[in-house]
Amino acid sequence: MDSSTMLFNQLKTSEPFFLLAGPNVIESEEHIMYMAKRIKSITSKLGLKLVFKSSFDKANRTSSKSFRGPGMIEGLKILEKVKIAYDIPIVTDVHETGQFCEPVGRVADIIQIPAFLCRQTDLLVAAAKTGKIINIKKGQFCAPSVMVNSAEKIRLAGNENVMVCERGTMFGYNDLIVDPRNLEWMREANCPIVADVTHSLQQPAGRKKPLPLEGGGVASGGLRELIPCIARTAVAVGVDGLFMEEPNIGLGFCYSKSFSLYFSQKRGQTLVGIDTFAQNELKK
Numbered sequence: 001m002d003s004s005t006m007l008f009n010q011l012k013t014s015e016p017f018f019l020l021a022g023p024n025v026i027e028s029e030e031h032i033m034y035m036a037k038r039i040k041s042i043t044s045k046l047g048l049k050l051v052f053k054s055s056f057d058k059a060n061r062t063s064s065k066s067f068r069g070p071g072m073i074e075g076l077k078i079l080e081k082v083k084i085a086y087d088i089p090i091v092t093d094v095h096e097t098g099q100f101c102e103p104v105g106r107v108a109d110i111i112q113i114p115a116f117l118c119r120q121t122d123l124l125v126a127a128a129k130t131g132k133i134i135n136i137k138k139g140q141f142c143a144p145s146v147m148v149n150s151a152e153k154i155r156l157a158g159n160e161n162v163m164v165c166e167r168g169t170m171f172g173y174n175d176l177i178v179d180p181r182n183l184e185w186m187r188e189a190n191c192p193i194v195a196d197v198t199h200s201l202q203q204p205a206g207r208k209k210p211l212p213l214e215g216g217g218v219a220s221g222g223l224r225e226l227i228p229c230i231a232r233t234a235v236a237v238g239v240d241g242l243f244m245e246e247p248n249i250g251l252g253f254c255y256s257k258s259f260s261l262y263f264s265q266k267r268g269q270t271l272v273g274i275d276t277f278a279q280n281e282l283k284k
Contacts, residue, residue, distance in 0.1 A: 007089055007109055008133050008161040011241065012192050014049045016275035018241040020091050020110075020135070020194065022053040026070050029078045035246060036082045046268045051110055052082055053091045053245070072100060076107045083107070091135060097126045105130030115139045115167050115199075118150050128157035135194060137165045140176060140204075144185040151189040163192040165243060166234075168200035175203055178230050183237045195234035196243040201226050228267055235274045238282075242271075 001009075011018045021039050026032055036052050043050040056075020058068045070078070079090050089109035094100040095117065104111060111127045113120075115137040127134050136150050147164040154162040164186055168176030178200045186193050203221040231242060 002131065004109065004132050004161050010049060011051075011133075011163070014240070016048070016272050016279075017235065017239060018049040018051065019043055020051045020053050020241060020243040022246060024245045025055045025058050025068070026075050026078055029081065032078050032082055033085065036086050036088065039246070040086050040088060042265050042268060045265065046272055048268070048272075051089045051091045052079075052086070053112075053243070054079065055093050057095070072103065076103065080107045083109075094123070094127060097122045101126040101130055105132050108132060110135050112165075113137060113150075118142065119146065121153055124150060124153045125157045128154040128159035128162075131159060131161075133161040133163065134159065135163050135165055137167050137196065137199075138182070138186070140168055140170045142169075144182040145188065147186050147189045151191055162189075163194055163240070164189050165194040165196050166200065166239075167196035167243075168202065176200060178233070180233055180237050183234060183239055192240035194241040194243050195230070195239045197227050197231040197234060198222075198224075198243070198245045200230055228264075228270075231267070231271055232274055235271045236278050238275075238278060 021043075023032065023035055032054055035054075039052065040050055054075075056070060056072050056079070075092075079092060082088070083090050090107060091110035091112055092104060092108045093112040093114055094104055095114060101111065101123075105127075110133040111130060113124060113127060113134065113136045116139060117123055118136050118139045119142075124134070124136070134154050136147065136154070138144065138147050144166075151162045151164055166178075166182050166186060168178055169182070171177040183193055183195060201223040203223065227244075231244075234242060
């Protein structure tokens with residue numbers, strides 16, 4: 001059995017759930033190593049399977065002046081150091097077919113497809129052909145049934161290791177809502193279900209006066225105070241994994257929609273307790 005399939009089977013059977021977590025974007029090697037150490041310490045105490053997440057390039061920023069990351073070459077070097085130093089698998093995202101998938105697959109254990117690109121056949125196929133686990137985020141504009149087709153594109157490309165991720169649904173022009181029914185309906189894709197409890201609360205470019213960034217860019221807003229609520233809901237419904245993004249230090253302006261898991265071991269304990277209760281109720 002290859003390493004990707006082994007990890008996929010571990011994630012599918014994780015109890016109480018697995019966690020994809022880390023900074024939205026790589027700010028520096030020092031910061032990434034610090035965050036990986038802190039997050040792993042928390043998840044180890046809670047008995048959670050961790051996959052560390054960060055991006056080397058955010059190609060879909062609100063403003064072209066916003067910080068995007070260090071780029072693929074430098075970013076993958078940093079992620080590989082995290083992988084080796086803390087013995088944890090890595091998830092990162094790709095935005096382009098030819099430029100990214102193959103080299104990213106040499107470092108990442110999970111390749112993530114951004115929500116805006118969840119129907120892009122060529123990108124899905126290129127990612128699938130790396131043989132890595134593919135995590136497809138549901139487009140904010142998509143019904144949950146769309147993910148059945150997206151997951152099938154991965155399988156038809158010869159890769160059975162696919163999971164799908166709920167990240168909210170557009171509600172008007174500048175807001176998202178989280179519909180817990182999607183977490184059940186997405187089961188039709190016949191694969192693990194992940195709930196992104198940070199981006200689901202994003203308010204895309206929704207500020208009348210956008211949050212100013214260094215260098216003149218702007219960022220989307222978000223309702224980070226609701227993250228614990230959405231996380232509890234997702235776990236109670238019975239997702240296989242949670243996705244949480246953590247704030248940066250120097251780039252905190254990017255994270256109005258995130259909260260720090262490493263400050264909240266108590267919240268993690270609450271989620272584990274909810275999962276245990278829900279599973280016991282299902283057995284009655």
